[in-house]
Amino acid sequence: MVLLCGSLFVISAENSNGTDLRPGRYTDLASLVTSQSDEYDALQAQVTELTKEVSGLTDRVGDRDVKRLQGKVAELKDPAGLVPRTGAGVTITLSDAPEDVINQVMASGAHDVNLNLVHQQDIQAVVNALWKGGATAVTIQGQRVVSTTGIKCEGNAVQLQGRPYSQPYVISAIGDPVQLTTSIDRDAYVSTYRQDAADPEIAVGWGLKTEALLTAPAYDGLLDLTYAKPLR
16 A cells, blocks of 8 residues: 555656646636736725715805805705794683583584684684784794694694694794784685684683794704505
8 A cells, every 4th residue: 555655646746847746726716816906906996986976066055155055055044944033923722612611512512613613724814814924933842843743633632744633723823913914814814713703602712912022933844755656
């Protein structure tokens, strides 16, 4: 066995002439390294180009066009409700009828008990009338009203921007008190509500007072719009 192994070593040495009998393995490894190196160089070149592009865009942040657009954004923040407002105005309070009145109506069935309750359309009517009167900022329950504000009934409460509130509902508006009250007086829907408030059988709550100083905080909710997509 020793002689046989020795013979095989001699034959291998003579056939290899001092080289590896299986050079393909190292050749493939060298090719792999070369290929990976080329790929790295290509990626590095891409990174360099992207870095230059980012640097160029960053340098343009202070150019004239960007400054002009930033100025427009700053101008729109106030009317969009993203800046606090302070000034004179009015506060209107809406509330359900007293409990004894509601119980009496439910017992007698004299009319629909919904007339004795505040609904989302009542709040919306008041807010719209205030906007028509030149209000520069409106709050409901202390929350700033913006273009995406949603008001809807939720059981025995009203949901505002996804949060439920129970009555009474306090609506404040900053603006000229005379113009705001005039707009309220001229609104047909609000006038009907006020007539119901004066009717002792309905007695839905209504209160209006002028304010020398009101503060409307900036809107701090979500600014992203969400919307439904049609099924296909």
